Amino acid sequence: MKDMIHEAEVHSAAKMYVAEYAEGKLSRREFLTRTTALGVSAAAAYGLIGLPAPAQAQEAKVGGKIRVAMEVKGTKDPRLADWPQIANIYRGWLEYLIQYNNDGSFEGRLLESWEANADATQYTLKVRQGVTWNNGEPFTADDVVRNFARWTDGNVEGNAMASRFTGLVDEATKTMREGAVVKLDDSTVQLNLTASDIAIVANLSDYPAAVVHSSFQDGQDPASNPIGTGPYIPQEVSVGQKAVLVRAPNHTWWGGTAPLDEITYVDFGTDPAAMVALFSSDEVDANYESVGEFIDILDGMELVKEELTTASTIVVRMNSSSDLYKDKAVRSAVQLAVDPNVVLELGYNNLGKTGENHHAFPIHPEYPTLPAQTINPAGLMPALEAAGLKDAQFEVISLDDGWEAATTAAVQAQLKDAGMNIKHTVMPGSTFWNDWQKYPFSSTTWNHRPLAVQNMSLAYTSTGSWNETAMANPEFDALMAKALSLADADQRRELMVQMCTILQDEGYIINPFSRSLFSHHKDGYAGLEHHPAFEHHHYKWSMA
């Protein structure tokens, strides 16, 4: 990470960003996200704008244990993982090629560095040397190639990675294209994409992209055969109860010594009220997330609060395969009948920033500035009447507790005030997620992603695997295809102006706010900063 980058090797776009940063057009976070995505190391990126890289914990104290309250879900084949909590357990022994840090930068972990060509169709990955698996075998370029083959395998049901590497996939066989991922030498792998893809780096850092050993069988539970490169191994994973990570025996971790001896995750359910009792009774040292009114209560308990503003958000969306919402005028009227300020206050205690109904936020490098929408509850009933839905019974569905329910209730209340005959139905998580893409009108939480186009391509293109609105707008699809080939965020922003306008006009989504994330831990621990994607970087944790 400390390697020096010569002026000549720096990506030309990065130099442009330096100029933009100097002119004040880019914030520090945006600058870091964009330059590191181009292959500039975090330390070098800080250097380019004349800032010292944040000091790594200087020789953190080794030793100590921590108990973290988190749902313990069954670990599964990483590429099938559907919750950050699942990944937080296997993160103990499985590592990533690239890591997304909570300051918005990308850091090479199992890769030493990477480079993109000018139109982002070719990436050169430098494999970190001196990394060993905890069974003693060395980590090599072959491991990287093999993992790419796993990720690109579209024949595996539920493979979350396959749809993210379309540029590497052979469409006919739905597996890795011949020549897409090439081992140049023992320490270099080259990615040859069929089309530009700017999200490769971000995708490699996402939680299903954990790198597994050659002995890992498809569909296996990684905890049953915990061979990995990371500093810990699972001592116990009892689903719904607890998971214990301990130091891997006889293993020299490439990163040195991870400070903590033992990390225990305890599953106390999801009731936030229980968390208060747990902290006060010294049952836990840290929690996964603090929510809603409990943030204030926990603040008053001599705990350290970690806060992070993200692009995590909730989308209350309509689905046009339902007869009720197939009419664009109806959707727009519904969207504009909801005041985001009210939803933020009632649904999330003002612990965030209002959104603009287009699923992009100021934290994203390509965030476009659009004219503000006019909220108009009076326009709702005329639109419903025109569509012959004046007396129709509407229903909005949400999870049964927490801020998701409160936010949805705030949306429903405003629609009701505007004259709509709408009820709010709640469901437990185990039922809700089975059909989350199909409900006519429901709320869905979306995690933070580093680039705005990542969520938008998954959710709003006609082929997006997580499309829950049934939106199919050819113009939007075309713009997105183009945006995904532009490594330059300014150029992308011009397209984003159009895409976000289309999203607003189509009226599918009410996107009232983005969330700040909070967590608490006891005094005496260091390195537990909250992460925008709820990632736990165990090796950063230590006793203060």
Added chain:
Amino acid sequence: MGLFVLRRLGVMLLTAIALTFVVFYLTNLQPNLEKLARTEGSVRMTEEAVQDWIAQNGHSGSVFLRYGQWLGVVPGWTYTDEKGQMRGRCFAIGQDAAAAPDYCGLLQGNWGFSTFFKTPVMASLGDKLAATGWLMLAVMLVMVPTSLILGVLSGMREGSATDRTLSTFSIASTATPEYVSGVVLVALFATAATGISPILAEYGLIEPKKTLFLASATSAMDDITFWNFTLPVMTIALYGIGYIARMTRASMTEVMTQQYIRTARLKGVPFRTVVMRHALRNALIAPFTVIMLQFPWLLNGVVIVESLFNYKGFGWTLVQAASNNDIPLLLACSVVAVVVVLLTQLISDIGYVFLNPRIRLA
């Protein structure tokens, strides 16, 4: 007597088979299998992928044949994917398929693999049953003596002030369902902001803790203390105390009006001796059945309390198994339920004989 026990065991076996088939059929309905596919595969699978997953993981074909696999009378399923890797009922991913047995059901002693807990069913259910066993034991230790004392005290002098007071308490406690009393108890004793805990904390009586009792029993899995176990135990016990006390009182009042009690009183036997020696044994026959009936009732009473207090026992397991459609685990849970219900009834029938010599078992 031996024949009677044998007949009861036969009934138990038939009931278990019938019930498990019903459970198996219900958990194998198409929407439930899709739910399983989504939790096991990925929530974000497409409709098509879900159907493939169901077919490739042994959930397609006749429901009778699959039930037969669970019983161990039909060979377990196997599937070979396009890369030639095999998976099947009788071996884990990564194990040698050739070395695995063809049959691996109940008859072979294999209760299956819990899809939610990712462990063999017997292992995970064993721990959970032990946890619930501790909870039940604590409940019984509190509930039985308390309720019998309350019932006898109020029944020995029907209509007295003691009787009226205790009856009011019993009716109130038995009329309060657990999900109400649990929440009330937590609010009263286990919140730092309301109830009596802030008052006690102010006087420094419960230092360094902030509440009198803990509202979560998760830590009782490792170490049972008054602090973490009182509330769940009291929540279950309160309901049962009222109920058993009412039964005991009714039985006691009836006995107290019997001729032989009057005779004893007229002979000048002290009231205390009359109650202890003459009335009690006869009065306890009815409560005995009720107490034995409490076992199966406890088994489903713990569903609410274990979920409320996050105590990972049988009830909590049942909730997790049901909400994640964990087929082998749900089947095992139903077998356990059948055995517990019928076994306690058997014990209560046999116990009758000893309490009441007039009853003979054929």
